[in-house]
Amino acid sequence: MRNLVQLLPLVLPILSFFILTPLIHAKSVIEPCSSSDACTSLLSYILPWDSKISEIASRFQVNISNILAANSFNPEIPSLGNQILRANTHVKVPISCPCVDGIRRSMSTTYRVQEADTAESVSHGYGGIVSAEQITIVNGINASNPLLNRQSLVIPLPCTCFNNSNHGVTTVYMSYVVQSGENLSSIGLEFGTTVMDLEAINGLGQPVIDQGDILAIPISACSSKNLNWYNESLIVPNGSYALTANNCIKCNCGTSDLNLQCFPSGIAVPCSHLQCKGSNLFIGDAYVNQTAAGCNVSTCMYRGHSSGKIFRSLSSSSYVQCPGKQNYSAASPLGSPSSPNPLIPFKTVTPSPSPFPGSTRTMGTASFCPTSTQYSNMSNNGGVLGKASCCNLLLLALVLYYFL
Numbered sequence: 001m002r003n004l005v006q007l008l009p010l011v012l013p014i015l016s017f018f019i020l021t022p023l024i025h026a027k028s029v030i031e032p033c034s035s036s037d038a039c040t041s042l043l044s045y046i047l048p049w050d051s052k053i054s055e056i057a058s059r060f061q062v063n064i065s066n067i068l069a070a071n072s073f074n075p076e077i078p079s080l081g082n083q084i085l086r087a088n089t090h091v092k093v094p095i096s097c098p099c100v101d102g103i104r105r106s107m108s109t110t111y112r113v114q115e116a117d118t119a120e121s122v123s124h125g126y127g128g129i130v131s132a133e134q135i136t137i138v139n140g141i142n143a144s145n146p147l148l149n150r151q152s153l154v155i156p157l158p159c160t161c162f163n164n165s166n167h168g169v170t171t172v173y174m175s176y177v178v179q180s181g182e183n184l185s186s187i188g189l190e191f192g193t194t195v196m197d198l199e200a201i202n203g204l205g206q207p208v209i210d211q212g213d214i215l216a217i218p219i220s221a222c223s224s225k226n227l228n229w230y231n232e233s234l235i236v237p238n239g240s241y242a243l244t245a246n247n248c249i250k251c252n253c254g255t256s257d258l259n260l261q262c263f264p265s266g267i268a269v270p271c272s273h274l275q276c277k278g279s280n281l282f283i284g285d286a287y288v289n290q291t292a293a294g295c296n297v298s299t300c301m302y303r304g305h306s307s308g309k310i311f312r313s314l315s316s317s318s319y320v321q322c323p324g325k326q327n328y329s330a331a332s333p334l335g336s337p338s339s340p341n342p343l344i345p346f347k348t349v350t351p352s353p354s355p356f357p358g359s360t361r362t363m364g365t366a367s368f369c370p371t372s373t374q375y376s377n378m379s380n381n382g383g384v385l386g387k388a389s390c391c392n393l394l395l396l397a398l399v400l401y402y403f404l
Helices: 001-025 053-060 063-071 117-124 132-138 182-189 195-202 387-403
Strands: 026-028 037-046 090-097 101-113 152-158 169-177 212-221 234-236 242-245 249-253 258-265 286-291 294-304 307-318 363-367
Touching: 001 037, 026 063, 026 212, 037 053, 037 063, 037 212, 053 063, 053 090, 063 090, 063 242, 117 132, 132 152, 132 234, 182 195, 212 387, 234 249, 249 294, 258 294, 258 387
Parallel strands: 037 169
Antiparallel strands: 026 363, 037 090, 101 152, 169 212, 212 234, 242 249, 249 258, 286 294, 294 307
């Protein structure tokens, strides 16, 4: 017994290393899938250094216009792609989220290795949204197969779809890296959701998160599903916009009513079929005719596009009381609401705080990408003590046997 006590100062550091090392891996939510469909997802990217908007778009290999739309930058400002955003700025990056090997993740972004690069430096360049360990595993990097200058790396980016729904509300999910000092309460407050909702979506057994964990955050969105559009479907996160019809039409998603508001984009591109037949109203314009019984409102509505043709129709509504202070007016050639201020913050509709019954959402270690079969065997904190723990415990047993 005395020998054991004397050995404790030597054994405890070793014990702490083997037990705690596997626990410090960042966790991320894993969504199993079996279909070939894809959805639009968002990444919350924290700039590691000053970057032009065009450089961010190139880094993730997305269109500059999509970066502008996701962050509500005015697309009419010339040369906006050259605007420099400062380090530590949060930028929302839209990506396509397909089903790859039984789980949702994006594998379409690649990176060309530079001479001094390491897996850690590449991970840092992507704001920690992907770990160095994930990069090495996906690309088969090891001692016998090291990084090579000019090598092309696949960057596995986290994403989730969850049927673009949350408690019946159209939703786009954003992958978010937990920062130092943050907790579920502060994150929920920032993005307009609840602790209970974040726990349910991310498969958390308890409201505990660590710096570097990647959460799926629900962002309520507008949908064209019930607008009778022809051959087109749009889902737009609130506080942002989307360009459609070959950039002729800009559709805003408001932060209050989650209704799409579409009007001519004002971008210098040739556009036709913007005026509703039988009226002098253009898409997005409305005309109010006040009567003794109330108001009649005529609105030129966007209805989709196909083969270069923009569809629109005239909608009429009657009100006993005229609408409040809204900018209804007779048509102007490009009558449209004023463009939103750059970088409007998200303000979401708070969902009802109830968990997902029968949900298969879970948190796993960022380094562990299970198949759909493996996924079903994971607990709510699945993968935290995985293969690494088994090996570590075996080594620990050998160490204790040697000393004792």
